[in-house]
Amino acid sequence: MKQLFDVSGKTILITGASRGIGKSLALGFRDAGAKVFGTGTSESSISWMESESIHGRVGDFTKDDVSRDLIGSIKKEHGKLDVLINNAGISSHTPISMMKDDEMNRIIDINFKGVFRMCQAYYKTHKHEGGTIINISSVLGLTGFTLASVYSGTKGAVIQMSKAMVAEWGSKFRINVICPGFIETEMTENMQGKGNLMEEFNSRIPMRRMGKPEELLGAAIFLASDASSYMTASTLVIDGGMTGTV
Template sequence: MELFNVKNKIVLITGATRGIGKSFAEGFRDAGAIVYGTGTKPESIEWMKSAGIEGRVADFTKGEGLKTVIDEIREKHVRLDCLINNAGLAMNVPAAYFKDEDIYKLIDINFVGAFKACQAYYKAQKRDGGVIINISSVLGIVGYSLSSVYSGMKGAVIQMTKSLAAEWVGSNFRINAICPGFMDTEMTDMLKSKPELMKKFNDGIPYKRMGKPIELLGPAIFLASDASSYMTGQILVIDGGLTGIIK
């Protein structure tokens, strides 16, 4: 058995158009996997055509969700080895002033969409088993100001991961989650535009910097490969020591 080998594995990544999802798509491609990535708009997946990645438009919060994409992949490849639930959305809003439509939007994208994607994948692969990697967040573990709804949903993803792992372990599914800390992506552009705030922010991280999306690739490949064959229902926290070290 070759540990950490994902060559020729069929991998579907939601929210693969930028940030962490894009880094995963490119990284798994470079490691030899056959990668499908989703976005919500045709223009958001345009870059994938020339990047050796199969791009698909899918809004998995509505109707059949990812079922159409999963069925297409299985029709072509017979199987789908790994689903990476990465799509997400954050809003920094005082809890008392969250608008109803924004609350439900965050719930739909960060939790309902992830849950429905897991459902669709399980139904398609229940005879063969498979691997699910849910992308949660360190904010699903610790409290953070102005992040009540997002944090709540990322905490829900953690508990969903553990519960699905318990329920589907007999069907040969491995289901784990990655909790990134604060990463240098488009989601944190606001901080980068304010040097003083950025310094204060980084000073609170033991590594004194944000993480890079590429630093999540190794753990994701570990979870997708046979190297983690005896692991399910677990949460990998990759946050530069933020939650593990008292400062």
């Protein structure tokens, strides 16, 4: 019987793999037998990768040529990039009334334009071979949340962009989205240290807790493998039931 969830031997690129969800995915795919490339914003942020058998690359995806050069170099070395996982992103807790253009533009550049550029570069370098893209969005791209106006906007844009890319690029590229809920990472540390706030927050989640980064791995492997061969333009929500019960 065909091993539906097998990703061994696949070449996978994960952006924003230096910490949090990206790091967990990188280690998980490595353990599953994939050849993993992970990106970070500096040499120090990826220094741990070599000892973990992950190929680290520094990349600023707000610049056009970085995406093209990175994906092109992986293809040149290995023949093909099988799976692109766009995970890199930043958050903000600035109130709408206090949001400045510089901060807004930075969030848009990284969370939306950076994802667009990576997808575009992947298509241009693999339009004959095809491939698989997994874009990491957020439940805040599906529902509103206080102090997250621009962040929510960019994450919602990633969901709609992914569907539009499927419509335009046809059958050779499968593009799906994972929307995590609130996950225990550096991005949510400011909430985790406040006991009363966390108790109130967790009471809104049917599972009564934040998720762990490793709890996203199963969905990512599913979307990267032949188990999801007829699935595209879809969104998987992994949030402990939060958006399903609002």
